[in-house]
Amino acid sequence: MYIDLPGAREIKFLGIDKQISTHRGLDLQGGIAILLKASPPAGRTTITSDDMDAVQTIVTQRVNAFGVSEPQIQQQGSDHLLVELPGIQDPDLAEKTIGSTGLLEWIDLSGTPNAKVGDPVTDQPVVVSGKDLTNASVGFSQPGTSGGGTGPEIDFQFNSDGAKAFGDFTGTHVGQPLGIALDKTLIEVATIQSKITDSGRITGKFSIDEARSIVIQLKYGSLPVPLSIEATQSVGPTLGQDSVTRSFVAGEIGLGIVVAFMVLYYRLPGTIAAVALGSYGVWTYAVFRMWPVVLTLAGIAGFILSIGMAVDANVLIFERMKEELRSGKTLGAALEAGFSRALPSIRDSNMCTVIICIVLYYFGSNFGASIIQGFAITLLTGVVVSFLTAYFCSRVFLRTLIAFIPHRLHAMHGSRLRWLFGLEAKPLERPAFGQRTAEARA
Amino acid sequence: MADLMGKRNWFFALSALIIVPGIISLLIFHLRLGIDFTGGSRLQYRFNQTIQSADVQSVFSAAGIQDVEVQTTIPDQGSQTAIVRAPTLDVNQIETVESALQAKYGSVTRESADTVGPLIGQQTTRNAVVAVAAAAAIILLYLSWAFRRLDKAWRYGTCAIIALLHDVLVVVGLWSIFGKVFGLEVDALFVTGVLTVVGFSVHDTVVVFDRIRENLIKRAGANFETTVNNSLVQTLARSLNTSLTVLFTLLALLLFGGVSIRGFVLVLLIGIASGTYSSIFNASALLVVWEKWDERRRAAGRPAGRLATA
Numbered sequence: 069m070y071i072d073l074p075g076a077r078e079i080k081f082l083g084i085d086k087q088i089s090t091h092r093g094l095d096l097q098g099g100i101a102i103l104l105k106a107s108p109p110a111g112r113t114t115i116t117s118d119d120m121d122a123v124q125t126i127v128t129q130r131v132n133a134f135g136v137s138e139p140q141i142q143q144q145g146s147d148h149l150l151v152e153l154p155g156i157q158d159p160d161l162a163e164k165t166i167g168s169t170g171l172l173e174w175i176d177l178s179g180t181p182n183a184k185v186g187d188p189v190t191d192q193p194v195v196v197s198g199k200d201l202t203n204a205s206v207g208f209s210q211p212g213t214s215g216g217g218t219g220p221e222i223d224f225q226f227n228s229d230g231a232k233a234f235g236d237f238t239g240t241h242v243g244q245p246l247g248i249a250l251d252k253t254l255i256e257v258a259t260i261q262s263k264i265t266d267s268g269r270i271t272g273k274f275s276i277d278e279a280r281s282i283v284i285q286l287k288y289g290s291l292p293v294p295l296s297i298e299a300t301q302s303v304g305p306t307l308g309q310d311s312v313t314r315s316f317v318a319g320e321i322g323l324g325i326v327v328a329f330m331v332l333y334y335r336l337p338g339t340i341a342a343v344a345l346g347s348y349g350v351w352t353y354a355v356f357r358m359w360p361v362v363l364t365l366a367g368i369a370g371f372i373l374s375i376g377m378a379v380d381a382n383v384l385i386f387e388r389m390k391e392e393l394r395s396g397k398t399l400g401a402a403l404e405a406g407f408s409r410a411l412p413s414i415r416d417s418n419m420c421t422v423i424i425c426i427v428l429y430y431f432g433s434n435f436g437a438s439i440i441q442g443f444a445i446t447l448l449t450g451v452v453v454s455f456l457t458a459y460f461c462s463r464v465f466l467r468t469l470i471a472f473i474p475h476r477l478h479a480m481h482g483s484r485l486r487w488l489f490g491l492e493a494k495p496l497e498r499p500a501f502g503q504r505t506a507e508a509r510a
Numbered sequence: 511m512a513d514l515m516g517k518r519n520w521f522f523a524l525s526a527l528i529i530v531p532g533i534i535s536l537l538i539f540h541l542r543l544g545i546d547f548t549g550g551s552r553l554q555y556r557f558n559q560t561i562q563s564a565d566v567q568s569v570f571s572a573a574g575i576q577d578v579e580v581q582t583t584i585p586d587q588g589s590q591t592a593i594v595r596a597p598t599l600d601v602n603q604i605e606t607v608e609s610a611l612q613a614k615y616g617s618v619t620r621e622s623a624d625t626v627g628p629l630i631g632q633q634t635t636r637n638a639v640v641a642v643a644a645a646a647a648i649i650l651l652y653l654s655w656a657f658r659r660l661d662k663a664w665r666y667g668t669c670a671i672i673a674l675l676h677d678v679l680v681v682v683g684l685w686s687i688f689g690k691v692f693g694l695e696v697d698a699l700f701v702t703g704v705l706t707v708v709g710f711s712v713h714d715t716v717v718v719f720d721r722i723r724e725n726l727i728k729r730a731g732a733n734f735e736t737t738v739n740n741s742l743v744q745t746l747a748r749s750l751n752t753s754l755t756v757l758f759t760l761l762a763l764l765l766f767g768g769v770s771i772r773g774f775v776l777v778l779l780i781g782i783a784s785g786t787y788s789s790i791f792n793a794s795a796l797l798v799v800w801e802k803w804d805e806r807r808r809a810a811g812r813p814a815g816r817l818a819t820a
Contacts, residue, residue, distance in 0.1 A: 095770065103630065159623075163601045209747045211812075267515035297600070298627040307554075307621040311768035318767035322759035329755060366699060369775060372763055383755070384717075387748045413720060416656060417713040423648050428702055431641035440702045447706070470553035 090357055093364035093442060094152060096312050099136075099303030100159035104149045104167055104295040115147045116291060122292045123149060131289040148298070159302040161277050167297045168251055172198035172287030172396050174234065175247035177257065184272075185257055189249045195237045197290075200230025204286040206279045207269065220279040222270040224286065235265035250282060315368040322372050323349070330379055334386045336488040340465045341382035341458065348378050348450075348457040355449050367442030374450025380417065381458035384410040386490070393491055398480040399470055407463050414459065421451050515739040522727065525676060525792060528784075532683015535690060541682070542689030544697035545624065547638070549631035551599040553627035554621040555592050555611065560585045566592050573607040575599065581693050592608055598625055622770070637702045645705050649674070649712055656716045660723050665800060670715045673785075673793035677711045678704060680784040681777055700772040705714065707781025710756075713748060714789035721745045734801045738794050746790065753786035 094101055106115050106123055120143050127149060131139045140152040156162050174195040177183050183192075207223040226234055238246070238260050248256040248270055256270050274282070327345065330338035352371065356363065389406030397405060425448040432440030470478075477485050486492070545552050555566075563580035570578040575596055583591040599607075604623060611618045626634075651655060653670055657663040681704055688694040721741040731737030760779045 105629075160601050160605055232615075297625075299630045300601075300623070300625045301622045304619060304621045306619065307770075311770065314768045315763075315765055317673065318763045318765075321766055322762035325758040325762065326755050329751075333751065365771050366774065368703075369763055369767070369778075371772050372759050372767075373756065373778065373786065376759035377752075379755050380752040383748055383751045387751070389746075413717050416716060416720075420649075420652060420709050420713045420716075421706075423652065424645060424705055427641050427645050428705060430644070431637050431701070431705075432698075433637070440698055443702055444700075 084251060085131050091110050091360045091362045092154070092308075093362045093367065093439075094154055094308075095303050095365045095439070096308045096363060096368075097154050098308040099152065099156050100162060100300060100302040101150065101152045102163055102166060102297060103152065103299040105142070105297055105298045106147045106149070106340065109293050113414035119144075119293050120147065120149070123295065126288050126291055127151060127166055127283030131162075133284045133287070134162055134165075136325055144343040149295070158277065159300075161281055163297065163300060165281040165284050167289045167295055168285065169294050170198070170282075170288075171251050171290040172201075172282070173249045173252075175249050175254070176237070176241070177245040177247045181245050183245070183247060183254060183257060185254050187254050189247070189252045189254060192247070195246075196226065196230045196233050198286050198426065199289065200227050200233070201225065202227045204283045206276070206283050212386070220274050220276045221269070222279055222282055222286070223311050224502055225239075226265075229267045235263055237450045238265075239263040251357040315372070319368070319372045319375070323375055323408075326375055326379055326396065330382065334490045336469070337382070337386045337389065337462070337466060337490065340433055340462050340469065341379055341386070342456045343465060344382070344461040345375070345378055347461055348454050349375070349455060352449055352453045354444075355453065356446070359449075360444075361445050361449065362442060363446075364439050364442035367438045369410070369442040370446035374447055374454060377421070377451065378458055381410070381414045381455060384413050384417075384460060385462070387461075390490060393489060396479075399473065399485075399489075401465055403463075403470060407459070411459070414455065418451050418455050422448060425451070497505070512743055513739060514742050514791070515795060515798050518791070521791035521795055522768055525680075525788070527537050529676065529679050529683055531578060532686060535686040536683055539686055541686050541689045541696045542694065544695035544700075545595065545626045545631070546698040547631050547635045547696070549598055549626050549628035551594075551596045551604070551625045553592070553594040553596070553599075553604065553623045553706050556589060556619040556621050557592065557615050558589050558617045559615065560588070560590050561592060561615065563592065563616075566594065566611070569610050570594065570596065570607055573603070573610050575607060579693075580588060587667070598627060600625075633697055638698065640703065641701065643706060649708065652712065654717075656759070657719065660719070661726075666797070668717050669793045669796040669800070670712060670719065672761060672796060673788040674708055674711050676788045677707055677781055677784045679783045681707060683778070684780060694773055694776075697773070699771065700777055703774050703777030703781060706778060707785055710782050711785030713791060714753070714785050715793045718742060718745050718749065718789050718794055735798050738798050742790060742794055749786055749790055753782060756782055 104123075104127075106119060108115055124141060124143060128139075128141050131141060131151065131153065134153070134156065136153045136156050138154055140150070142150050144150050151166055153159070153162055173189070174197070175189055176193040176195050180192055192213070202225045204222060204224045207221050208219070240258050242262060244260055246258055246260050247254045248258075270282075323345070327342040330341045330345075332338070334341065355361070356371075361367065385406050388410045389402050392402035392405045392409075393399070425444045428440055428444035429448075432442075432444055473485065554676065561582060563582050566580045566582075567578050570576075570580075577597055580594040581593045581595075583593075608618065608620065650667075650671075652661065653667045657666045659669075660666050685694060685696060685700065689696070721744055722738055725731060725737050725741050725744075731740050757779065760775055760782070764775045764779060767775060
């Protein structure tokens, strides 16, 4: 059997490399992941898929307003929405903007004149709501102008329905208090000075970020159902970058030690294994990029761990080969016997890990545990690719190499090549394994 | 050839030396569960100065956040990291306490913040239980398949499972001690690490048992004990070398890799070392003990003499 894993495919890989990129997880580039849960609004008991689609659309629009490069917004289960914003600068602001309902209401406070900013709105009548706005933007009030505060304000314009309702109300309630509430909490209380129709401004005590956040919510409408934040995960950009750097260093050192160990201990076959390990690294990385696998810190750990495991197959084969050589087989025969007799062990070992990876993948489908999927996928990829490279690549390499060794040197008994294949300098002149202990203990 | 089986009681003793304190710690202190399972918030801050965990704690309680635990890392070039564990906090509470920290310490960088609601925590716990149960069932199936050609397959299976439990107990027991001493927590990654270790351990044992089976068929040893001993010595280089390559890479990760997965790497490191040890020194030694016990029982029952190989 001759299985060719040619270099040509790698060149092809490199050819399409331009569109393929390495996807780094939140823990490597920083950012925030938010798990939102939709709850049924008052008067309803279930969340429909239409609700979730609407929520996803609105949340997507809000997210886009932040200008994050690769946001991920996906529904999970029947009532959860997972939002991932890699590389975002202000995770807190994003969390507030995305998660809150964004329901803006103008409230008639004539019945409750003592209401103040921060109070919850209970059953006071609503004059108009945010859905009657055509536009909203952040502005800056001019000190000294009427009704102007100091700092950012929100400028808005009503549509015709809103303008009519607002005009009618303010026209008949001059001198009475009016409240503006966001998500049922008063953010501004004012006294109506005169009739207002088409536009106005909200001059609560906002920071510029808060004003921006409210404007984003007003622009894209309020959510049809309230969302609550179930879990969040945020990683600062410096920690992420630090992790990447450290992981690379660890990977290089780990790889270096494994290569050194294989070369020193198994010599010629070990060197071949190190070369196969190189191709393993390239292949695995290509798979990560093609799939694509989102690389997380745990995922990189899985990859580095699989470097150690990748040579497991080679160790099994070479130990078997040595035994065959010691028993007097020629180089070619020992090579073939080593590879074929080690196969069941290698197959079983890989199968065991593959099954565990599948279990882990299932386990990792939960939010808090999603980092585990990265580990499971990279370990799985590593195991499968390493089986191919350690078994088939190194076999092809070794066969080719042996073809160049003169035939008279193939019998290892007394051959000068013994050292190269990791055997003792002289053939063992002991009885077969085990006899001595057996005699000693008999 | 080295006589490993003759020293089997020493091997059992070494295992007991590690496992017994772990079990005692488990009974007294239990495990320190992380927010993945309990729900809550975990915040990591970097300060440009050295700090006292009690001071950080008082900032939190001044902001109205109780039940806070603060762990600090070893100061590094004048800066120090604090890991704060608190009940579930919302973004406003986090911002409030952060301004208070900045007021007290000047520059404070939030390196990470994780919040897990109680419902998600319960779900993760449920998933972890299912994953462990599924892994256990699959491993039993795998063992019965791997040993299908062995005489007394259930005996090999039992010994492999005991070796596996040995490794789990080593890791979980040590983690209970580490939880008490260093504040290490059991999180979702811990469960992942243990399951990965279990996979390694089972496989290691299967390789050794496979060689015993081969040698029993060849009748390579004078009796069962020597056959097992020879099989062990023959597979020793393989067992040690494959584990060593993995342990080297893990050691590199532990020393030089990212800080946030150190616990996970440590689980793998301890577990795989234990897995190698138990498959070499415990699983096979148990087979020998079992066989000897069987022989004695049979000798008492009827006239002895039969060699109890396969």
